[in-house]
Amino acid sequence: MNENVIIRTVTQIMLPFIQIFGLYVIAHGEVGPGGGFQGGVILGASVILISLVLGKKEARKRLSMKWNDVFNSTGVLVYAGIGFICLFLGGSFLEYGVLPFGSAEKGNHLGMVGIEIGVGITVAAVMTTIFFEASEKDDD
DSSP states (O other), rough: OOOHHHHHHHHHHHHHHHHHHHHHHHTTTTTTSOOHHHHHHHHHHHHHHHHHHOOHHHHHHOHHHHHHHHHHHHHHHHHHHHHHHHHHHOOOOTOOGGGSSHHHHHHHHHHHHHHHHHHHHHHHHHHHHHHHHHHHHHHH
């Protein structure tokens, strides 16, 4: 598809909007439809779209393997970190109400936002990892 100017141009125009929508879905997941998983899938699909339309080299320029591995670990660390902070503060794992944000209501809200962000990062990174690993098998 690298030769098709229309597909490349439309992809480059739509890509920022797709990624902003993915971030929106992650950010508003605790109060509306969507969340970390759905937003992460949208972000991961945007990287896969880059690879399919512009080529794997261009996709790897925009998201290197090193950064993809960092995102894989960071998302899990955010999720587990919030859970362990809740444990250390005397609550159960992911009992957000014990988080020190002034009230249980604020703790619940901010804890869920943090979890949604962690899940979104992880899902996007894992999707791109699976895609690139599977597509490298075809190159052999």
